Amino acid sequence: MHKKHKFSKKVFATYVAISFLFVSVFIVCVYFGFNKTIKRYTNLINTVAIKRSEEAREISFDKVNKKLEVMPAYGDKYGNVIIDSIQLNLPLYYGDNEEILSYGIGHYAGSYFPGEGGSIILAGHNDPGYFERLSEVKEGDKITLDVSYGKFSYKVQSTKIVNENDLDSFPISEDRELLILYTCYPKGIGHKTERFVVYAEGDES
């Protein structure tokens, strides 16, 4: 006669523990071993998913008054962030919620637009394909914001590591065009309380 084995709680717990271990090892191996491939496919999916955002509304900029007459819609891609010194060229979106930051670099809506003469705050994940190499940026490096209404160049003045609650390190000025880029620091999984920040100002050269 065939004997029935009861699927006991102990066996179930063992299965769960082993699964959890496998899941953890698998994720770590896949993420670090294939992050470039993952990124390529993620970008592909994002390109399809955010088709609406790629068809951004036309932005108009009043050069005399240094003011955007028509702003990009929240979540729209309206340009690119280019830092040649670290071979970075990434899409720039208006807004910086979680969803937007998964697409590319996010522009904090409570800061000004390039050319308006105020602070511009841009955030990006510290993953490959985002601001992973931001900490390699050095004083004097050039940053270009190639946006739909013009190209704006900035020169890195300084960099520093700050606490996420140190809002004085993210000044919002209306009369000084200060470009601020930041990402979590150091790299790694989990919540990071520090940020690597790059400060750049208009490059007249």
Place this chain on the structure above:
Amino acid sequence: MKKIMMTLFTIVLLFVCSANVSAMSESDLYAKLTATYNINGYNFTISAGDKVLAKKYLDAYEVSSKDADYIAGKIDEAVSAMRNSGVNDFSDFSKLPKSLKDTLRKLVEDIAANTSVKATVKKGKVVIFNPDGTVFAEITKTVKNTGMNMSIIASLALVVVIAGAIILIKNAKVNA
């Protein structure tokens, strides 16, 4: 009698005119919105980023003086509720008493229901809408969490967990 009626009419007219004069303009509303309020010893003002957002909204859209008056009234109610709560530290809104958070949420909902300025509060996030219903902006903290993009890891984890669950179920059926 006629003289009394004329006097009454003049008083009413004057009252109406003065009411119009005191109606709030967009710049008055902006000043009220961005003012610093002393609440139980704590100097409260909205963040510099939220001030920029308020300016962007008022530059982009016209807010009627009627709506501006209504919003100004709600700002007064908010300040009053904050004072009455006895709280003296507003640096972290997530730590405010639930009753106060509910009151403030209700004020935002009142504004959305009774003026052209549409907003919602969900999961502690205030979203402001354009008149056409699309998102104007989200009011969030200035500095975001920019650690590893967890959505990629979460997706992978989900796949593996599902695979693990299937294996468990199959094993359970075999052993049954």
